[in-house]
Amino acid sequence: MAPIPGSGLAKGLAVTLRTMTRKSVTAQYPDTQPELPPRSRGVIGLFEENCTVCMLCARECPDWCIYIDSHKETVPPAAPGGRERSRNVLDRFAIDFSLCMYCGICIEVCPFDALFWSPEFEYAETDIRDLTHERDKLREWMWTVPAPPALDAGAEEPKEVAAARKTADKLAAAQAAEPGQAAGTQRAGEPGQPDGPGQPGTPRQPGTPGQEGRA
Ligand code: SF4
Numbered sequence: 001m002a003p004i005p006g007s008g009l010a011k012g013l014a015v016t017l018r019t020m021t022r023k024s025v026t027a028q029y030p031d032t033q034p035e036l037p038p039r040s041r042g043v044i045g046l047f048e049e050n051c052t053v054c055m056l057c058a059r060e061c062p063d064w065c066i067y068i069d070s071h072k073e074t075v076p077p078a079a080p081g082g083r084e085r086s087r088n089v090l091d092r093f094a095i096d097f098s099l100c101m102y103c104g105i106c107i108e109v110c111p112f113d114a115l116f117w118s119p120e121f122e123y124a125e126t127d128i129r130d131l132t133h134e135r136d137k138l139r140e141w142m143w144t145v146p147a148p149p150a151l152d153a154g155a156e157e158p159k160e161v162a163a164a165r166k167t168a169d170k171l172a173a174a175q176a177a178e179p180g181q182a183a184g185t186q187r188a189g190e191p192g193q194p195d196g197p198g199q200p201g202t203p204r205q206p207g208t209p210g211q212e213g214r215a
């Protein structure tokens with residue numbers, strides 16, 4: 001059947017009328033900031049306290065655009081007679097975002113949770129050489145990393161949270177048992193008094209598990 005003359009025009013006008021009445025999806029950037037999804041790949045943030053300079057991210061980066069410099073430092077033994085240890089100290093951590101292809105491999109392979117995606121995207125430069133960003137800038141971007149979403153109902157508890165909770169439970173149980181033990185020590189005989197109460201006082205450091213839970 002031959003098309004009715006002018007039907008194409010009518011269809012086009014119908015589409016125009018339909019879209020004219022819909023709410024616009026464009027935003028007046030930069031006056032209006034876009035609402036980005038929390039997992040947007042804007043830029044990479046470095047949480048340098050977690051970085052052990054293992055070099056895994058730099059080795060796995062397909063573009064070789066992560067630059068890390070470090071030196072070794074000797075740590076004195078924790079106890080007299082112990083051995084000295086050496087540890088890596090980070091001197092430079094930079095990413096060349098003119099080469100980065102936002103594959104996320106560095107973030108995936110980091111065994112110490114030191115790299116994160118931030119939705120920050122306003123770091124355009126007029127000179128391509130300025131797209132190599134150093135550790136201070138990468139550290140600043142850490143503050144723009146959104147908090148992880150809440151777990152689904154019935155989801156398995158993360159390992160670090162479970163470990164922190166177990167430690168806190170153990171401490172609470174030890175503290176709850178403390179008065180009974182102290183009484184027992186007193187009853188067992190006065191000569192034992194100097195050793196008994198001295199030691200239970202030491203493990204009162206409930207701050208540590210809380211910090212682990214946050215990480
Ligand atoms: S996102 Fe990919 S390309 Fe960019 S620094 Fe990480 S590993 Fe390299």
Ligand code: SF4
Pocket residue numbers: 050051052053054055056057058068109110111112113114115
């Ligand atoms: S993989 Fe992680 S811990 Fe290792 S050097 Fe890279 S950022 Fe640091």
